[in-house]
Structures are given as C-alpha cells and as structure tokens.
Amino acid sequence: MSLELESISVAFGGFKALDDVTISLKKAEIVGLIGPNGAGKTTCVNIITGFQDPTSGTVMLDGQDINAKAPYDIRRRGLARTFQAGRLFSGLDVLDNLAVTGVGLGHSRRASEDEALRVLSWMGAGHLAELPAAGLPYTDERRVGIARALMFAPDYLLLDEPAAGMSETEADDLAQIIRRIADELNCGVLLIEHNVGLVLSLSNHVYVLDAGKIIEEGDKTEILASQAVREAYLGAEHAPENMEHA
Ligand SMILES: Nc1ncnc2c1ncn2[C@@H]1O[C@H](COP(=O)(O)OP(=O)(O)OP(=O)(O)O)[C@@H](O)[C@H]1O
Ligand SMILES: [Mg+2]
Numbered sequence: 001m002s003l004e005l006e007s008i009s010v011a012f013g014g015f016k017a018l019d020d021v022t023i024s025l026k027k028a029e030i031v032g033l034i035g036p037n038g039a040g041k042t043t044c045v046n047i048i049t050g051f052q053d054p055t056s057g058t059v060m061l062d063g064q065d066i067n068a069k070a071p072y073d074i075r076r077r078g079l080a081r082t083f084q085a086g087r088l089f090s091g092l093d094v095l096d097n098l099a100v101t102g103v104g105l106g107h108s109r110r111a112s113e114d115e116a117l118r119v120l121s122w123m124g125a126g127h128l129a130e131l132p133a134a135g136l137p138y139t140d141e142r143r144v145g146i147a148r149a150l151m152f153a154p155d156y157l158l159l160d161e162p163a164a165g166m167s168e169t170e171a172d173d174l175a176q177i178i179r180r181i182a183d184e185l186n187c188g189v190l191l192i193e194h195n196v197g198l199v200l201s202l203s204n205h206v207y208v209l210d211a212g213k214i215i216e217e218g219d220k221t222e223i224l225a226s227q228a229v230r231e232a233y234l235g236a237e238h239a240p241e242n243m244e245h246a
Helices: 041-048 071-076 094-104 109-122 138-149 168-185 196-202 220-225 227-234
Strands: 002-012 015-026 030-034 056-061 079-081 156-160 188-192 205-210 213-218
Touching: 002 041, 002 188, 015 030, 015 041, 015 188, 015 213, 030 041, 030 168, 030 196, 041 079, 041 156, 041 188, 071 079, 094 109, 094 138, 109 138, 138 156, 138 168, 168 188, 168 196, 188 196, 196 220, 205 220, 205 227, 213 220, 213 227
Parallel strands: 030 188, 030 205, 079 156, 156 188
Antiparallel strands: 002 015, 002 056, 205 213
C-alpha cells in the first residue's frame, strides 16, 4: 500500500514547475518534502490530489493510476490534504465545517456529525465544535483544517505548511499530532514545511525540492550532511528555519 509519484513533470507555458519528480509514501510513514519558496512543493500536492494535471508522469494510489481523477474522487479513495491557507467555511461553525466533508464523502448528516465530534476529540479540540469558524484563532483554524482532512480516516494525508505562523510550543503540539496520525491512525503523512527542524525530527525519509527538481533525499543525517541542500537554501530568500534544532 503506497502513494507513488512517478516521474512527474509540470509546465506552465515554458516554465517547468516540476521536472521528473519521483516520491514514494507508505501507510503509517511520515515523509518530508522541503525546499525554498517556489520550489514546487504545493504544485506536488495539487498534482497528487487532482487539483492540477501533470504534463507527464503518473500518480499511483495503492496500485491504481489516479491521474486525471477529480479531487472529490481522490478524497473518496482515501487521500486527503490541507491547504496553505485555512479555507474553512467562515459562515459555519467548526462541527459543520467537518460534517460538510463527511456528507461530501457520501455519509449521512448524522454519521458525519458523529465522526466530526470523534475526530475533534481525538485531536483534543472537542471544545471548538460549536464555535464559528470565522472567529477562530490562527492555530485553532489550522487544527480544524487538519481535523477536517482526517474525517473518515484517510489512508494518506498531505500537510502543506501546517506549522506556518505557529510559536515553538504550538509547533511542538502539532508535531505530536502528526506523529499520532501516523502511529495511531496508520495514515501516511507527506509533510511540507519551512520549519526544517520539525520535518527532520518527524520524518522517516525526506525529499528536497529545488526549482522543480529533487536535489536530495534521505534520512535526517543524510539531509543534514548534504552540500546540495545547503547550497539550495543559501541561495534562497528564506534560509531553512530551525535546521540546527533538528
Ligand atoms: N498556476 C500556475 N501558473 C503559473 N505558474 C505557477 C502556477 N502555480 C505555481 N506556479 C509557479 O510554480 C512554481 C512552484 O510553485 P509552488 O507554489 O508549487 O511552490 P512552493 O514550493 O509551494 O512554494 P512556497 O514555499 O512559497 O509555498 C513557482 O514559481 C510558482 O510561481
Ligand atoms: Mg507552497
């Protein structure tokens, strides 16, 4: 059981946003995807989840080709994502934000609300259920975004910068949740983060993307020792954060 990006390339006009990218993620495993701004990380997520089509290459989900499948279809097959910006329905409370996803997946309203409460309490966020999504503090909005993605137990979860804007303590709490998603829910997590320390400490395997190409992959030790990774980040607008804390 795995999610495989096989030689994915994406061109926007003449610009290659992804060039021959191959990534593998197994269930219950945490795989990191790091790289400077504009490297192509979100484009990878958009390709995997059907929000965008690759120019060439295939995406295989548990042995099935999911290229050109619609986002809702891919979500039904057990592959969920979060967004860089929260994208909650501001007019609904937290419970309904989650329940809507359940209904979209084909479950009854009642079953969706039950599942929403179960997921929220699993995350230690049960107290948020009745609150309007619009007024949530930033960190809670992020947590609700993850809870929504966990509705009805996906096999794979793609997290696009879940720790952005969080304090160190908040990022530590998030790290625990990510670890539990893999360990307790048996869910494969693709973790995209500028907080490189967080990624290196959690991931079984890390891919480094720079200007659309995978320039390095390996475990924490291999990534920290890589000259190519240092060079990629030295040239970047934002140096890798917390690398020394990894
Ligand atoms: N729809 C699009 N049309 C044209 N260019 C695009 C489109 N989407 C993304 N790009 C370009 O592709 C490149 C990769 O973008 P992407 O958003 O995947 O980077 P990223 O690694 O997620 O960056 P960040 O760390 O800032 O979130 C960027 O140069 C971006 O401007
Ligand atoms: Mg991005």
